[in-house]
Amino acid sequence: MTETKNKWFMVTLIGKDQPGIVSHVTAALYDGGGNLGETSMMRLGGNFSIMMMVEFSGRTKELHDVLSTVTDSLDLHLHIDQIDAKLHEHRIPDVRISVYGADRAGIVSKVTAVLAEAGLNILDLESDVAGDKDKPLYIMHIEGEASEGVKALESALQIVKEEHGVDAQLVEIDTLIG
């Protein structure tokens, strides 16, 4: 691929979920000369959220104009940041950690604080509230790098389990390059 001089922007879109959001937004971008890089798009609590790297030669205001017609019509909140970004910068996680337990305030902050202390660099985190309304259940998946080794994280997880009453497991990721 040839190196381009275009700038990268992070475009964030949030709004009530409805069919067609992705196709309409990306069509507007394509027609307006934007090029997509890595993206994350998902439904969170009945809202649809989009974060996408967009390569674009114009200014922030021009990118805003490319998108605003479609985002207004779909009632999406639009936010654009120009970013310093590169493609082909993937890092390979070496641990996968799952934590789940009865939902209560502070699970994510307490668990991630202990894990950060033990050297975890989070590359990817997804969490869900499941269960039912009376007995909500918090479920979190993390993939990351154990910068101080897996043992340190295992000890940290033991503390998390004992002190915060959650279940947790750590799996080492052995990536096969074949």
Add this chain to the structure above:
Amino acid sequence: MTVLDIITYPDARLKQVADEVKMFDSGLLEFIQNLEETMAAGPGGVGIAATQVGVMQRIAIVDVSNYPKIKKAKHHGHLILINPEIVDWQGMKKGREGCMSVPDFTGNVIRAENIILNALDENGKQQEYEMEGFEARAVQHEIDHLDGLLFLDRLVSRRNDLFKRKYKD
């Protein structure tokens, strides 16, 4: 010996089914040596299929012995697999894979945990191997290449993984 060029997706050959090997001659041995060299020069070094160098023959090499965390007792070391066929399999496990033919991307794939593999060696002699874990995963990855499949064809999402695992246990 020569390090061969690795073809990368979207090269159409990666989606083709490779042909059975019928001739066991010096040409085959020479190709295997080159394939070997190519595997050693790559980023993974645990497996390679002839398809990955654009040779559409059912030949693969697997050698997990240099993988840092591998347990000694649980693998067969250096294996030359000709016309390999998995004849039995058991247990399913998710693991992360990448591929020399798909640079800069890794993803989660479900593979059988234990397999019984039949294959010919470089002299055309029938061999049978019982294998598990990382080695079994490497073999499945390479046989997929011979069938025109990439790990991208088998990707699973991280999300909801917890529940899938729970049902199985």
